Amino acid sequence: NAGVTQTPKFQVLKTGQSMTLQCAQDMNHNSMYWYRQDPGMGLRLIYYSASEGTTDKGEVPNGYNVSRLNKREFSLRLESAAPSQTSVYFCASRRGQGANEKLFFGSGTQLSVL
């Protein structure tokens, strides 16, 4: 059981380049999230997906697009990378709601934009 798998683990981009961060979960969860973590800060929500084909903006969506083509996969795309998008990106999926609620995180993607 792999849980939440993110690729790549590290990426360096030049300003203006594009890339897609991949995320897949094998736990049959409906809800998936993309968060970013900046140094010395907690995580901030970029986008959320409640199910296949549905997405919703979070706290910091500008400069990003997402795609939820199926239940397993939730990708995050940077169309024209900017230095302000240098961060660590985490994908997560959620099991349940309430007392048995639990978030499962991927291992993160460290992105540097030069």
Next chain:
Amino acid sequence: GIQVEQSPPDLILQEGANSTLRCNFSDSVNNLQWFHQNPWGQLINLFYIPSGTKQNGRLSATTVATERYSLLYISSSQTTDSGVYFCAVGLDTGRRALTFGSGTRLQVQP
């Protein structure tokens, strides 16, 4: 939006010591979780605790929702407890999105 403040920001302990981490939040919430981020960056759920008290081994947590704070207790700390502890809160019943505090960085020395 909801503000989340964690204290202390940094904490250094000797192995075997006990500690209390605090999380204050600015509004009523129906979701409060504690996470541990290990030195390699991996994030792990510790507790889902919007109210009441829970215990899991050497860790326990208490949330007093009416007073808008939560406490995480670590007893008999071990070097493997090192890392950053995040409190995260939320109020929406749909997305269950969380607002994270900036964390408490804990270093346990042997």
